[in-house]
Amino acid sequence: MTTATASTSSPRVQPTVGGLHHVTAITADAQRNIDFYTGALGLRLVKVTVNYDDPSSYHLYYGDGLGRPGTVMTFFAWPHGRPGRTGVGQVSETALGIPVGGRNYWQQRLAGAGATEIEQSSRFDSPILTFRDPDGLALSLVETPDLADLHRWHHSEVPAEWAIRGFHSVALLENDNADPAAILVDRFGYHQAAIDGARVRYVLGQTGVARTVDVVVTDAQTLPATGAGQVHHVAFRTPDDEQQQHWLELLLKEGRRVSPVMNRDYFHSIYFREPGGVLFEIATEGPGFTLNEPAEALGTHLMLPQGLESQRSAIEASVPAIRFPGPMGP
Ligand code: ZN
Numbered sequence: 016m017t018t019a020t021a022s023t024s025s026p027r028v029q030p031t032v033g034g035l036h037h038v039t040a041i042t043a044d045a046q047r048n049i050d051f052y053t054g055a056l057g058l059r060l061v062k063v064t065v066n067y068d069d070p071s072s073y074h075l076y077y078g079d080g081l082g083r084p085g086t087v088m089t090f091f092a093w094p095h096g097r098p099g100r101t102g103v104g105q106v107s108e109t110a111l112g113i114p115v116g117g118r119n120y121w122q123q124r125l126a127g128a129g130a131t132e133i134e135q136s137s138r139f140d141s142p143i144l145t146f147r148d149p150d151g152l153a154l155s156l157v158e159t160p161d162l163a164d165l166h167r168w169h170h171s172e173v174p175a176e177w178a179i180r181g182f183h184s185v186a187l188l189e190n191d192n193a194d195p196a197a198i199l200v201d202r203f204g205y206h207q208a209a210i211d212g213a214r215v216r217y218v219l220g221q222t223g224v225a226r227t228v229d230v231v232v233t234d235a236q237t238l239p240a241t242g243a244g245q246v247h248h249v250a251f252r253t254p255d256d257e258q259q260q261h262w263l264e265l266l267l268k269e270g271r272r273v274s275p276v277m278n279r280d281y282f283h284s285i286y287f288r289e290p291g292g293v294l295f296e297i298a299t300e301g302p303g304f305t306l307n308e309p310a311e312a313l314g315t316h317l318m319l320p321q322g323l324e325s326q327r328s329a330i331e332a333s334v335p336a337i338r339f340p341g342p343m344g345p
Pocket of ligand 1 (some may be wrong): 248
């Protein structure tokens with residue numbers, strides 16, 4: 016178990032994670048990505064900004080009406096980026112939760128909406144619909160009673176009855192499930208809940224929204240390639256900056272390579288790789304996407320971090336023009 020030691024400066028608390036915060040993937044086409052995630056999937060574009068580490072490319076955030084942690088799918092838009100390849104040490108599928116009984120609605124909706132390889136199946140006795148987005152990103156919709164409370168984008172074309180309600184899970188492709196378990200179980204507090212073939216399910220608490228991680232065990236040695244249609248990293252949520260600092264110290268103390276705290280404006284982040292290679296982030300729940308835009312105006316303009324505001328015209332000239340989805344409003 017974790018051995019956080021006493022600190023001279025502050026009382027030690029065992030830092031916690033509360034499940035997934037967001038998943039970040041890569042698209043080669045910002046406009047097609049916006050059209051698919053807001054149009055076909057009915058998510059709200061809650062923030063348009065640039066990749067803070069590479070301001071020449073967009074960073075697009077989608078989520079529920081407010082982009083609350085546990086509902087947020089984000090994309091780095093690398094125009095004309097090469098397709099990536101799913102390999103060992105990578106997120107191999109991202110699963111979103113839908114109401115029980117919603118699979119047929121979604122199958123009909125996604126057909127002809129830019130999704131490919133749309134197939135029904137089941138896992139752990141739950142009906143699921145697997146498909147790929149227009150970049151080839153592997154997604155699934157899982158019928159589950161564990162749904163985020165409805166905070167829908169009211170301009171979504173998806174009826175409230177069947178709206179996507181946050182993450183169900185991510186799947187990690189690994190050679191040995193003990194590798195990610197060294198973080199998920201020994202540090203984050205997940206427990207092994209079930210096994211279905213090569214898939215080992217880890218759950219935080221009993222059930223709940225965005226609190227499941229599947230590890231798919233393979234003998235393959237395929238190396239992952241970062242690129243369009245692949246997940247870049249998966250972020251777990253921690254309540255606040257104080258707990259994040261504890262995580263940073265704890266992970267450094269056990270010899271892991273961890274980034275310093277990065278200010279992403281809408282949350283603060285640290286990054287490290289779990290032993291199997293997947294890039295993990297621990298992100299604070301706040302301050303959230305209404306930091307610099309009112310709720311009704313989220314995602315209607317290109318927002319830049321303060322340090323890049325002086326370069327706005329150059330940045331706007333370097334990124335492709337996009338049509339913001341409309342009508343806007345929460
Ligand atoms: Zn992130």
